Amino acid sequence: MLDKRFFEAPIAHRALHDVTQGRPENSRAAIEAAIVQGFGIEIDLQLSADGVAMAFHDYQLERLAEAKGAIRQHTAAALGAIPLIGCDEGIPTFAEVLDLIAGRVPLLVEFKDQDGIMGPNVGALEASAAEAVQDYAGPLAFMSFNPYSVAALRDLAPDVPRGLTTDPFRADGWPLLPEAIRTRLRAIPDYDDVGACFISHSVDDLHSPEVARLKARGAKILCWTVTSAQQEQEARKIVDNVTFEGYVPKGS
Known part of the structure; x- marks a missing residue:
C-alpha cells in the first residue's frame, strides 16, 4: 500500500526541473527544489555499464x-x-538520490524498460535499485511500463509498494512496440500478478474503462504528466494525485 504521504502534495515529474533555472531533469538541483517546496518527487532509472542504477530518463545521453x-x-x-546540460552537476546514481532525499518527501521511481519491447530481459537494474533501498526509511514506491520489471521488483524488494505505469499504447506514441504487445498492455492485465497497488496512467486517457475498473477495485490512481492548473483540476476528478511539470501547483 502506498504511504499516505504520496497523496498530500503533487509529485514533481523528474523532480522540479527547469533547465533555464539550472535545474535539469533528475538533477540534484531539481530534487532539492522539489523538497524545498514540499512536493513529492518522481525520478527515472537507467543502468550503467557496470550495473549501477542511475537517475536518468533517456536511453541516449545527447538530449x-x-x-x-x-x-x-x-x-x-x-x-x-558527465555534466548535465544546464548545470555543472554530473549524472547521479540512485543511491546518491536516496541519500539526498533522505525520506524528506515521497519518492516515486520509474524503471525504464531494459528489454526493448517490454519483455522479460530485465533484472540487473531492478537488482541494483533493490540493493540501494535496503536501509531506506522514507516513503518510496516503484513502477514501470514493463510488467516483467515490476514482477522482478516484487521478488527483489517485496516491501516496497509497486505499480504499473500505464498508457493507451497507441501506435504513434509507441512505434517500435509490436501491435500485439501494445494491445495486451493497454488492458493492464498484469496488475494482480505483479502485486501492484496503484497505476500511474496517461493524463490524456483517464476516462479509459481499464482505469475505471481498477479504481472501482480500490487501486490508487496517479497520472502523468499534468502541465497546467486547468489540466490538474480536471484530472483530480478521477485521480488520487498528479505528477506535474511546467507549472507550480497551488498550495505548494
Whole structure:
C-alpha cells in the first residue's frame, strides 16, 4: 500500500526541473527544489555499464548531458563526471538520490524498460535499485511500463509498494512496440500478478474503462504528466494525485 504521504502534495515529474533555472531533469538541483517546496518527487532509472542504477530518463545521453551515445555504454563513475546540460552537476546514481532525499518527501521511481519491447530481459537494474533501498526509511514506491520489471521488483524488494505505469499504447506514441504487445498492455492485465497497488496512467486517457475498473477495485490512481492548473483540476476528478511539470501547483 502506498504511504499516505504520496497523496498530500503533487509529485514533481523528474523532480522540479527547469533547465533555464539550472535545474535539469533528475538533477540534484531539481530534487532539492522539489523538497524545498514540499512536493513529492518522481525520478527515472537507467543502468550503467557496470550495473549501477542511475537517475536518468533517456536511453541516449545527447538530449540531457554533455556527451553522446547510450547511457548503458558508460560506467557509473564516468556518468558521474558527465555534466548535465544546464548545470555543472554530473549524472547521479540512485543511491546518491536516496541519500539526498533522505525520506524528506515521497519518492516515486520509474524503471525504464531494459528489454526493448517490454519483455522479460530485465533484472540487473531492478537488482541494483533493490540493493540501494535496503536501509531506506522514507516513503518510496516503484513502477514501470514493463510488467516483467515490476514482477522482478516484487521478488527483489517485496516491501516496497509497486505499480504499473500505464498508457493507451497507441501506435504513434509507441512505434517500435509490436501491435500485439501494445494491445495486451493497454488492458493492464498484469496488475494482480505483479502485486501492484496503484497505476500511474496517461493524463490524456483517464476516462479509459481499464482505469475505471481498477479504481472501482480500490487501486490508487496517479497520472502523468499534468502541465497546467486547468489540466490538474480536471484530472483530480478521477485521480488520487498528479505528477506535474511546467507549472507550480497551488498550495505548494
